[in-house]
Amino acid sequence: MAETAERSHEVPIGKVAVIGAGVMGETLVSGLLRAGRQAGDLLVSDRSPERLAVIKERYGVGVASAADAAAGVDTVVLAVKPQDMSKVLDTIRDHLAPGTLVVSIAAGITTAFLEGRLPEGTPVARVMPNTPALVDEGMAAVSPGAHCDAHHLWVAQDLMRSCGKVLSIPEEHQDAVTAISGSGPAYIFYVVEAMIEAGVLLGLPRGTSTELVVQTLYGAATMLKETGEHPTVLRERVSSPGGTTMSALRELDDNKVRAAFLTAMEAAARRSAELASGAG
Structure with missing residues (x-):
């Protein structure tokens, strides 16, 4: 059954890195800023220097390489294409501080896939968003990994809530979510x-x-x-x-x-x- 994680907003989320500055990555950055997050708490990485320059100019956020971005934050959001995920995980795995939450919004990437390529015990969450997030009317479903506790789940949900509505679901239902709200x-x-x-x-x-x-x-x-x-x-x-x-x-x-x-x-x-x- 879908649930919404509840936690006091007195607990800060901390700094967030968004790796991948495509449509969904930029959507998340702009949504977080509209929701009141400070530009200084956001880092963005992308393999295109030209794209990073546009994002920095447009939103005033920090930009960095994927490795450097992952090293200096509390939460890493992976907004890259599924076929690029393995390379990105290889790049950041040795730079993550213990306890850093890794959130994937790439279609078809399971929490087991993420956990198998990150340091043992890394908390991960899998998210299926959809394009109405562009106008703050998105529908996202979050599934926690094996090491994702209640606070991590709340953080993952709060990130996506900046662009619309969020539900927490068992990962076994993610294919159905993809077919319904994702597509x-x-x-x-x-x-x-x-x-x-x-x-x-x-x-x-x-x-x-x-x-x-x-x-x-x-x-x-x-x-x-x-x-x-x-x-x-x-x-x-x-x-x-x-x-x-x-x-x-x-x-x-x-x-x-x-x-x-x-x-x-x-x-x-x-x-x-x-x-x-x-x-x-």
Whole structure:
């Protein structure tokens, strides 16, 4: 069952290094700053000197090599591509102070993989974020490793909470999380694309169709969040007997759209498991 770790904010998180200044790495840095963290408590590392220069200029944070960044902080966030993870771990392992928390936001990288390549007893946490973190509306799921205690878990959650909502889950559910919230924004964008195209097909200007669809999506999501009602209940309130909505929903059912979504998410979860096992 998903949980939220509770701990007093009187306990400081300390200094944080973000290794990898791509989209998610920069998102985390900007989110931490908006959440009130001081630029002096953040270090950023990236293999591109040009990218580091941009991050330093944009946010005023410190920059350093991966080894130096890892040596001088309390928490290291690994925001690199999965295929680069082994090299980064080899670079930082001998520079970590005892007790440094290592948080990975790379897809398919297990806590066992991290622990096997870091000093014995290193606390690690695995996180699956998603792209709405860019607008502080992310959904992240955190799984603790073998040496990650309650405080470490709270630190990992608090880092991700700067960009949205966070849950703590057993690692065995990370493939399902990847299929639902990790990949989920792409499914929503896919549906939105189709709805906009339908509006154009029906004669609307593209800008008008886009505005109608985006606001409808925003309003529907807000209803789900604010009312707490089951989506079936909300759907039925729109679906008058013999009306336009029922005609549309009948077509979706006839074309097995619901079944296609289930099958697609199962495929995403399988691929996540393959990546985690090293098969991909």
